[in-house]
Amino acid sequence: KAGVTQTPRYLIKTRGQQVTLSCSPISGHRSVSWYQQTPGQGLQFLFEYFSETQRNKGNFPGRFSGRQFSNSRSEMNVSTLELGDSALYLCASSLNGYEQYFGPGTRLTVT
Amino acid sequence: GESVGLHLPTLSVQEGDNSIINCAYSNSASDYFIWYKQESGKGPQFIIDIRSNMDKRQGQRVTVLLNKTVKHLSLQIAATQPGDSAVYFCAENNQGGKLIFGQGTELSVKP
Numbered sequence: 313k314a315g316v317t318q319t320p321r322y323l324i325k326t327r328g329q330q331v332t333l334s335c336s337p338i339s340g341h342r343s344v345s346w347y348q349q350t351p352g353q354g355l356q357f358l359f360e361y362f363s364e365t366q367r368n369k370g371n372f373p374g375r376f377s378g379r380q381f382s383n384s385r386s387e388m389n390v391s392t393l394e395l396g397d398s399a400l401y402l403c404a405s406s407l408n409g410y411e412q413y414f415g416p417g418t419r420l421t422v423t
Numbered sequence: 424g425e426s427v428g429l430h431l432p433t434l435s436v437q438e439g440d441n442s443i444i445n446c447a448y449s450n451s452a453s454d455y456f457i458w459y460k461q462e463s464g465k466g467p468q469f470i471i472d473i474r475s476n477m478d479k480r481q482g483q484r485v486t487v488l489l490n491k492t493v494k495h496l497s498l499q500i501a502a503t504q505p506g507d508s509a510v511y512f513c514a515e516n517n518q519g520g521k522l523i524f525g526q527g528t529e530l531s532v533k534p
Contacts, residue, residue, distance in 0.1 A: 316466075343519070343520045344520075345520045345521065345522065347522075347524075354524060354525075354526050354527065355467075355512065355514075355522075355524035356524075357521050357522060357523065360519065360520030360521055361520075362519070362520060367519060367520055368518055368519060368520050368521040370521070402466050402467070404467075404522075406520065408519065409516075409518075409519030409520030409521075410455050410472075410516060410519070411457070411469070411472060412457070412469070412520070412522060413469055414459075414466035414467045414468070414469075415466050416465060416466045417465075417466050
């Protein structure tokens with residue numbers, strides 16, 4: 313089985329811009345969770361989508377949003393980028409939210 | 424400017440020795456736990472999981488122990504190899520797709 317894929321792998325954006333990241337889960341997995349990883353805060357949960365519905369949400373501002381399509385692929389969007397949004401963004405897929413398998417991540421740098 | 428990162432605990436072991444990595448979790452209602460290994464530049468890799476109705480689970484060269492009384496998890500790696508060098512995270516789950524991660528432990532294996 314192919315693993316979780318994320319695109320793009322690297323992004324450089326300017327403050328104030330917006331960005332969209334994409335995640336393709338393992339075939340058959342219906343849950344996609346997104347995480348932000350920074351040296352200062354570690355791994356933090358952003359949100360989870362299951363069957364196109366947001367099922368769980370972390371403590372991030374409304375600038376962070378996501379969606380899931382009928383084929384389970386998911387996107388997350390960050391609007392009005394801030395320097396502090398520079399991070400590794402990871403998505404993880406699972407059948408039901410428990411046994412989560414991670415993709416390689418998207419490294420976002422905001423300048 | 425300068426960034427302040429989490430100061431990760433470090434465990435240094437000799438090749439061939441056994442390693443024990445510890446983790447305290449926060450929520451007594453958590454019913455599922457996972458250990459991940461993360462190498463530099465990669466996403467977290469699933470190692471082993473355990474449900475709260477178990478005290479111990481074994482995999483290939485790895486064993487996870489769960490002590491619910493003191494909310495403690497440990498990961499034991501037998502015959503540690505240089506390829507085991509990485510950061511290890513424990514994660515707890517009590518809401519389906521939302522994992523709460525520990526700060527991580529850096530394992531360094533000396534050949």
